[in-house]
Amino acid sequence: MKTFFHVDMDAFFVSVEELFDPSLKGKPVVVGGQPDERGVVSAASYAARKFGIHSAMPLRTAYKLCPQAIFVDGHRERYLEYSEKVFVVLQQFSPRVEMASIDEAYLDLTGTERLHGPPLAAAHRLHEAMRRGTSLNCSIGASTSRLVSKVASDQAKPNGVLWIMPGGEARFLGPLDVRKIPGVGKVTERNLHACGIRKVRDLAALEEAFLEERFGKWGLALAGKARGEDAGGWFDGEVGEGDDPKSISHEHTFSVDTADTTAIDAMLVRLAEMVARRLRDHKLWTRTVQIKLRYSDFSTFTRAKTLDHATQIDTELAEAARALFHRAWSGKAIRLLGVYAQSLEADEGQTNLLEEEKTERWRKTLKAVDRLRDKYGDGTVSLAASLKAGFRARVHENPENLPGKTPKKEE
DNA sequence: TCTGGGGTCCTAGGACCC
DNA sequence: TCTGGGGTCCTAGGACCC
Numbered sequence: 001m002k003t004f005f006h007v008d009m010d011a012f013f014v015s016v017e018e019l020f021d022p023s024l025k026g027k028p029v030v031v032g033g034q035p036d037e038r039g040v041v042s043a044a045s046y047a048a049r050k051f052g053i054h055s056a057m058p059l060r061t062a063y064k065l066c067p068q069a070i071f072v073d074g075h076r077e078r079y080l081e082y083s084e085k086v087f088v089v090l091q092q093f094s095p096r097v098e099m100a101s102i103d104e105a106y107l108d109l110t111g112t113e114r115l116h117g118p119p120l121a122a123a124h125r126l127h128e129a130m131r132r133g134t135s136l137n138c139s140i141g142a143s144t145s146r147l148v149s150k151v152a153s154d155q156a157k158p159n160g161v162l163w164i165m166p167g168g169e170a171r172f173l174g175p176l177d178v179r180k181i182p183g184v185g186k187v188t189e190r191n192l193h194a195c196g197i198r199k200v201r202d203l204a205a206l207e208e209a210f211l212e213e214r215f216g217k218w219g220l221a222l223a224g225k226a227r228g229e230d231a232g233g234w235f236d237g238e239v240g241e242g243d244d245p246k247s248i249s250h251e252h253t254f255s256v257d258t259a260d261t262t263a264i265d266a267m268l269v270r271l272a273e274m275v276a277r278r279l280r281d282h283k284l285w286t287r288t289v290q291i292k293l294r295y296s297d298f299s300t301f302t303r304a305k306t307l308d309h310a311t312q313i314d315t316e317l318a319e320a321a322r323a324l325f326h327r328a329w330s331g332k333a334i335r336l337l338g339v340y341a342q343s344l345e346a347d348e349g350q351t352n353l354l355e356e357e358k359t360e361r362w363r364k365t366l367k368a369v370d371r372l373r374d375k376y377g378d379g380t381v382s383l384a385a386s387l388k389a390g391f392r393a394r395v396h397e398n399p400e401n402l403p404g405k406t407p408k409k410e411e
Numbered sequence: 412t413c414t415g416g417g418g419t420c421c422t423a424g425g426a427c428c429c
Numbered sequence: 430t431c432t433g434g435g436g437t438c439c440t441a442g443g444a445c446c447c
Binding site for chain 2: 032033038039040041042056057058059060061062064065101216217218245246247248249250251252253298336338
């Protein structure tokens, strides 16, 4: 018999901000940006949720719902720091920990009864340890599968613990809306509703053949989920598997849509530089470069190109990104630009000797550049290709709105 | 309501090879 | 000649998650 926990921090970003500014406690707080900015709510305090504010809602909408709410810019470094503290606490309970995102994790506690006692008691002890170790509240779901534990932690919120006994999975899931199943979003919910399926028990009662015919492979996975099984999709494999990223990307939404080629090129180069930097940090190389562009009407296009050799070099990424962009661009004003690296490879496989020497020289240069950026901020050092274009663009775009760190000092 | 940024996984068609 | 089937890679788009 397996035992899994799902641990989910309560209103994580808001709670961390409260630790830095206790006067926020109990007030309607919105993390994500200022009310006049383009952007969405990253997290809302429980007081703010009472006004109907929730994450992913446009900031302007949140402001209309609750003008007296306190709007706070997000501080990623703070959340990463606290995410690390969460991880440390979790590791004390089981070496089999997998952070599923910055604020939630799965624990495999199978076979730890003699050490931790029965699941419910262990969950309560973990809950208390989290409070002591991080000063933050969390909710914990415990059961025989990751899926059921995840749903359970959601039902336990805020600040609660819920254990679903072995054999009780179907009874627990049955009365819930299908939307509660991880992986069932807006579209799948609508499709299920169209078939008259509203509750998990409706889903569980259906023939697998019907679901497969209607929804394909996804339908089969859905049937398993309705029974509380982990198989198929995100819950495959062991807890703690999958460390290297499969893609690295940066995107930016302009504060005002732009058709200015100079500003666009500068942004593409900048995004490419940030992606390349992170590739080097991870010791990874990309073979497939992709760009994304979104027009004022929100229509979105992507263009990808697989290179003849893997790279982690700013200018190669930037050149590929610019070529892709100009192939796809209609000339209309742009709302968003993105640069993506896929088909990532580990730090080997540089076969061509000449190529190797060339990239080696580059790597030395870039290492120096990376050090400078660490010292003076991301905006300080740009490679030649971005220098000309970059300068004007920084005048156009308020530095506060630029991705990455704001330059602390101009060289 | 006027819609971020970082990801993962899936589908489907066409190219290309055997 | 007017026609197979499988495997893999590439590309574009989309659902979903936090």
